[in-house]
Amino acid sequence: MARFLFVGDVVGKPGRRALSRLLPELIDRHRVDAAVVNVENAAGGSGVTPGVLREFSDLPIDCMTTGNHAWAKKEGVPYYDRIPNLLRPANYPEGNPGTGLFVGELPVGTPYAVINLEGQTFMKPLPSPFAAADSILAGLDPAIRIVLVDFHAEATSEKQAFAYHLDGRVTAVLGTHTHVPTADARVLPRGTALVTDVGMTGPYDSVIGVRADRALKRFLLNTPAGFEVARRDVRLAAALVDADEKTGRATKIESLLVEEPAR
DSSP, rough: OEEEEEOOOHHHHHHHHHHHHHHHHHHTTTTTTTEEEEOOTTTTSSSSOOOHHHHHSSOOSSEEETTTTTTTGGGTTHHHHHTTTTTOTEEEEESSSSSEEEEEEEETSSSEEEEEEEEHHHHHHOOOOHHHHHHHHHSSTOOEEEEEEEEEESHHHHHHHHHHHTTTTTTTEESSSOOOOOOOHHHHOOSSSSSSOOOOOSSSSSBBBOOOHHHHHHHHOOOOOOBBBBBEEEEEEEEEEEEOOOTEEEEEEEEEEEEEHHH
Protein backbone atom coordinates (compact mmCIF):
# COMPACT_ATOMS: atom_id res chain seq x y z
CA MET A 1 0.00 0.00 0.00
CA ALA A 2 1.21 3.50 -0.86
CA ARG A 3 0.01 6.63 0.93
CA PHE A 4 -0.15 10.10 -0.58
CA LEU A 5 -0.83 13.46 1.05
CA PHE A 6 -2.39 16.08 -1.22
CA VAL A 7 -2.45 19.62 0.20
CA GLY A 8 -5.07 22.08 -1.10
CA ASP A 9 -4.40 25.60 -2.42
CA VAL A 10 -1.73 27.31 -0.29
CA VAL A 11 -2.84 30.94 0.12
CA GLY A 12 -0.29 33.67 0.75
CA LYS A 13 2.16 33.95 3.62
CA PRO A 14 -0.23 32.49 6.24
CA GLY A 15 -0.71 29.39 4.11
CA ARG A 16 3.02 29.02 3.47
CA ARG A 17 3.73 29.35 7.19
CA ALA A 18 1.16 26.70 8.06
CA LEU A 19 2.53 24.40 5.38
CA SER A 20 6.07 24.82 6.68
CA ARG A 21 5.04 24.11 10.27
CA LEU A 22 2.62 21.25 9.65
CA LEU A 23 3.75 19.35 6.56
CA PRO A 24 6.77 17.49 7.99
CA GLU A 25 4.78 16.45 11.06
CA LEU A 26 1.82 15.21 8.98
CA ILE A 27 4.13 13.20 6.72
CA ASP A 28 5.71 11.51 9.72
CA ARG A 29 2.48 10.95 11.64
CA HIS A 30 0.58 9.45 8.71
CA ARG A 31 3.57 7.64 7.20
CA VAL A 32 3.16 9.40 3.87
CA ASP A 33 5.17 8.13 0.90
CA ALA A 34 4.79 11.24 -1.28
CA ALA A 35 3.34 14.73 -0.85
CA VAL A 36 1.70 16.87 -3.56
CA VAL A 37 0.87 20.53 -2.89
CA ASN A 38 -1.19 23.02 -4.91
CA VAL A 39 0.81 26.28 -4.82
CA GLU A 40 -1.03 28.53 -7.28
CA ASN A 41 -2.07 31.08 -4.64
CA ALA A 42 1.17 30.97 -2.68
CA ALA A 43 2.63 34.40 -3.54
CA GLY A 44 0.39 37.07 -2.02
CA GLY A 45 -2.69 35.03 -2.89
CA SER A 46 -1.94 34.60 -6.58
CA GLY A 47 0.89 32.88 -8.47
CA VAL A 48 4.41 31.90 -7.47
CA THR A 49 7.70 33.79 -7.27
CA PRO A 50 11.34 32.66 -7.14
CA GLY A 51 11.44 33.43 -3.41
CA VAL A 52 8.34 31.38 -2.69
CA LEU A 53 9.69 28.47 -4.72
CA ARG A 54 12.92 28.61 -2.70
CA GLU A 55 10.84 28.32 0.46
CA PHE A 56 9.11 25.25 -0.93
CA SER A 57 12.42 23.66 -1.94
CA ASP A 58 13.24 23.31 1.77
CA LEU A 59 10.05 21.31 2.44
CA PRO A 60 9.37 17.58 1.79
CA ILE A 61 7.23 18.27 -1.30
CA ASP A 62 7.42 15.79 -4.17
CA CYS A 63 5.26 17.66 -6.69
CA MET A 64 3.65 21.12 -6.93
CA THR A 65 0.48 21.79 -8.91
CA THR A 66 -1.21 25.05 -9.89
CA GLY A 67 -4.24 26.31 -11.82
CA ASN A 68 -5.73 29.44 -13.34
CA HIS A 69 -3.28 31.74 -11.50
CA ALA A 70 -0.21 29.92 -12.80
CA TRP A 71 0.98 32.99 -14.74
CA ALA A 72 -0.08 35.62 -12.17
CA LYS A 73 3.48 36.55 -11.19
CA LYS A 74 5.57 37.12 -14.30
CA GLU A 75 8.83 36.54 -12.41
CA GLY A 76 7.65 33.04 -11.60
CA VAL A 77 6.68 32.01 -15.13
CA PRO A 78 10.19 30.92 -16.33
CA TYR A 79 10.39 28.44 -13.45
CA TYR A 80 7.77 26.19 -15.03
CA ASP A 81 10.49 25.20 -17.50
CA ARG A 82 13.21 24.99 -14.86
CA ILE A 83 11.55 22.95 -12.10
CA PRO A 84 10.34 19.54 -13.36
CA ASN A 85 7.99 18.97 -10.42
CA LEU A 86 6.25 22.38 -10.78
CA LEU A 87 3.18 21.80 -12.95
CA ARG A 88 0.67 23.97 -14.76
CA PRO A 89 -2.60 22.63 -16.21
CA ALA A 90 -1.88 20.17 -19.02
CA ASN A 91 -4.82 21.40 -21.14
CA TYR A 92 -3.32 24.87 -21.63
CA PRO A 93 -2.54 25.51 -25.32
CA GLU A 94 0.77 24.30 -26.72
CA GLY A 95 3.56 26.86 -26.58
CA ASN A 96 3.12 27.67 -22.91
CA PRO A 97 6.06 27.00 -20.58
CA GLY A 98 6.10 23.93 -18.40
CA THR A 99 4.11 20.73 -18.41
CA GLY A 100 1.05 19.24 -16.75
CA LEU A 101 2.55 15.81 -16.04
CA PHE A 102 5.08 14.70 -13.44
CA VAL A 103 6.39 11.16 -13.03
CA GLY A 104 8.01 10.30 -9.72
CA GLU A 105 9.10 7.27 -7.77
CA LEU A 106 8.14 6.18 -4.27
CA PRO A 107 10.88 5.23 -1.76
CA VAL A 108 10.26 1.53 -2.53
CA GLY A 109 10.78 2.15 -6.25
CA THR A 110 7.14 2.20 -7.38
CA PRO A 111 6.53 4.79 -10.12
CA TYR A 112 3.60 7.19 -9.92
CA ALA A 113 2.29 10.13 -11.93
CA VAL A 114 0.66 13.46 -11.11
CA ILE A 115 -1.52 15.17 -13.73
CA ASN A 116 -2.63 18.81 -13.44
CA LEU A 117 -5.76 19.87 -15.37
CA GLU A 118 -8.14 22.85 -15.35
CA GLY A 119 -11.90 22.83 -15.83
CA GLN A 120 -14.01 24.69 -18.37
CA THR A 121 -17.28 25.53 -16.59
CA PHE A 122 -17.28 29.15 -15.27
CA MET A 123 -13.57 29.34 -16.17
CA LYS A 124 -11.69 30.90 -19.08
CA PRO A 125 -12.11 28.96 -22.36
CA LEU A 126 -9.68 26.05 -22.53
CA PRO A 127 -9.34 22.79 -24.47
CA SER A 128 -11.26 19.91 -22.92
CA PRO A 129 -9.70 18.50 -19.72
CA PHE A 130 -11.55 15.24 -20.43
CA ALA A 131 -9.82 14.83 -23.79
CA ALA A 132 -6.48 15.96 -22.34
CA ALA A 133 -6.69 13.36 -19.59
CA ASP A 134 -7.54 10.62 -22.10
CA SER A 135 -4.54 11.59 -24.24
CA ILE A 136 -2.09 11.71 -21.33
CA LEU A 137 -3.23 8.37 -19.95
CA ALA A 138 -2.99 6.75 -23.39
CA GLY A 139 0.67 7.81 -23.60
CA LEU A 140 1.63 6.90 -20.06
CA ASP A 141 4.00 3.99 -19.42
CA PRO A 142 1.80 1.00 -18.49
CA ALA A 143 4.12 0.33 -15.54
CA ILE A 144 2.74 3.48 -13.91
CA ARG A 145 -0.36 2.26 -12.12
CA ILE A 146 -0.73 5.05 -9.54
CA VAL A 147 -1.97 8.34 -11.01
CA LEU A 148 -3.14 11.37 -9.03
CA VAL A 149 -5.04 14.17 -10.78
CA ASP A 150 -5.34 17.73 -9.49
CA PHE A 151 -8.51 18.94 -11.22
CA HIS A 152 -8.59 22.70 -10.76
CA ALA A 153 -12.19 23.65 -11.51
CA GLU A 154 -15.09 25.79 -10.32
CA ALA A 155 -18.17 23.63 -10.78
CA THR A 156 -18.78 20.69 -8.46
CA SER A 157 -20.74 18.96 -11.21
CA GLU A 158 -17.80 19.15 -13.62
CA LYS A 159 -15.42 17.81 -10.98
CA GLN A 160 -17.67 14.87 -10.18
CA ALA A 161 -18.35 14.10 -13.85
CA PHE A 162 -14.61 14.22 -14.52
CA ALA A 163 -13.95 11.72 -11.72
CA TYR A 164 -16.57 9.31 -13.08
CA HIS A 165 -15.03 9.67 -16.54
CA LEU A 166 -11.69 8.51 -15.13
CA ASP A 167 -13.04 6.00 -12.59
CA GLY A 168 -10.85 2.90 -12.68
CA ARG A 169 -8.19 4.63 -14.79
CA VAL A 170 -6.61 6.89 -12.18
CA THR A 171 -6.03 6.54 -8.46
CA ALA A 172 -7.56 9.84 -7.36
CA VAL A 173 -9.23 13.00 -8.64
CA LEU A 174 -8.57 15.79 -6.16
CA GLY A 175 -10.55 18.96 -6.71
CA THR A 176 -9.00 22.37 -6.09
CA HIS A 177 -9.76 26.05 -6.82
CA THR A 178 -12.84 26.96 -4.76
CA HIS A 179 -10.93 27.01 -1.43
CA VAL A 180 -13.93 25.51 0.39
CA PRO A 181 -13.41 21.91 1.59
CA THR A 182 -16.26 19.59 0.60
CA ALA A 183 -17.58 16.68 2.67
CA ASP A 184 -17.82 14.15 -0.17
CA ALA A 185 -14.52 12.24 -0.02
CA ARG A 186 -15.18 8.70 -1.27
CA VAL A 187 -13.88 5.91 -3.48
CA LEU A 188 -15.90 5.44 -6.67
CA PRO A 189 -17.07 1.96 -7.80
CA ARG A 190 -14.05 1.21 -10.00
CA GLY A 191 -11.44 2.36 -7.51
CA THR A 192 -10.86 6.09 -8.09
CA ALA A 193 -10.86 8.29 -4.99
CA LEU A 194 -12.69 11.60 -5.26
CA VAL A 195 -13.05 14.75 -3.23
CA THR A 196 -14.76 17.63 -5.02
CA ASP A 197 -12.58 20.23 -3.31
CA VAL A 198 -9.73 19.58 -0.90
CA GLY A 199 -10.02 23.13 0.49
CA MET A 200 -7.40 25.80 1.03
CA THR A 201 -4.37 25.97 3.26
CA GLY A 202 -4.67 29.48 4.60
CA PRO A 203 -6.78 31.85 6.73
CA TYR A 204 -10.37 30.66 7.24
CA ASP A 205 -11.53 33.90 8.94
CA SER A 206 -11.95 35.30 5.44
CA VAL A 207 -13.80 35.06 2.15
CA ILE A 208 -11.88 32.20 0.46
CA GLY A 209 -8.65 33.55 1.91
CA VAL A 210 -9.27 37.25 1.28
CA ARG A 211 -10.01 39.84 3.98
CA ALA A 212 -13.79 39.89 4.38
CA ASP A 213 -14.08 43.70 4.30
CA ARG A 214 -12.33 43.84 0.92
CA ALA A 215 -14.54 41.13 -0.53
CA LEU A 216 -17.70 42.76 0.86
CA LYS A 217 -16.86 46.06 -0.81
CA ARG A 218 -16.95 44.33 -4.17
CA PHE A 219 -20.19 42.47 -3.44
CA LEU A 220 -22.09 45.38 -1.82
CA LEU A 221 -20.89 48.32 -3.89
CA ASN A 222 -19.64 46.70 -7.10
CA THR A 223 -16.55 48.83 -6.56
CA PRO A 224 -13.05 47.60 -7.40
CA ALA A 225 -11.11 46.81 -4.24
CA GLY A 226 -7.68 45.26 -4.05
CA PHE A 227 -7.74 41.83 -2.50
CA GLU A 228 -5.57 41.27 0.58
CA VAL A 229 -4.84 37.90 2.13
CA ALA A 230 -6.46 37.54 5.56
CA ARG A 231 -4.45 36.42 8.60
CA ARG A 232 -6.58 34.65 11.21
CA ASP A 233 -7.77 31.09 11.81
CA VAL A 234 -5.10 29.50 9.62
CA ARG A 235 -5.59 25.83 8.74
CA LEU A 236 -4.07 23.24 6.45
CA ALA A 237 -6.53 21.37 4.23
CA ALA A 238 -5.45 18.08 2.70
CA ALA A 239 -6.50 14.63 1.58
CA LEU A 240 -4.84 11.34 2.45
CA VAL A 241 -5.10 8.74 -0.30
CA ASP A 242 -4.16 5.09 0.13
CA ALA A 243 -3.45 3.15 -3.07
CA ASP A 244 -2.81 -0.46 -3.99
CA GLU A 245 0.62 -0.40 -5.63
CA LYS A 246 -0.16 -3.34 -7.93
CA THR A 247 -3.48 -2.14 -9.32
CA GLY A 248 -3.27 1.62 -8.76
CA ARG A 249 -6.74 1.59 -7.26
CA ALA A 250 -7.50 3.71 -4.22
CA THR A 251 -8.45 1.83 -1.09
CA LYS A 252 -9.22 4.85 1.09
CA ILE A 253 -9.45 8.64 1.06
CA GLU A 254 -9.62 10.84 4.14
CA SER A 255 -10.02 14.61 4.33
CA LEU A 256 -7.91 16.58 6.83
CA LEU A 257 -8.40 20.12 8.14
CA VAL A 258 -5.63 20.88 10.63
CA GLU A 259 -5.36 24.09 12.64
CA GLU A 260 -2.00 25.80 12.70
CA PRO A 261 -0.58 25.48 16.23
CA ALA A 262 -0.33 28.63 18.32
CA ARG A 263 2.99 30.35 18.01
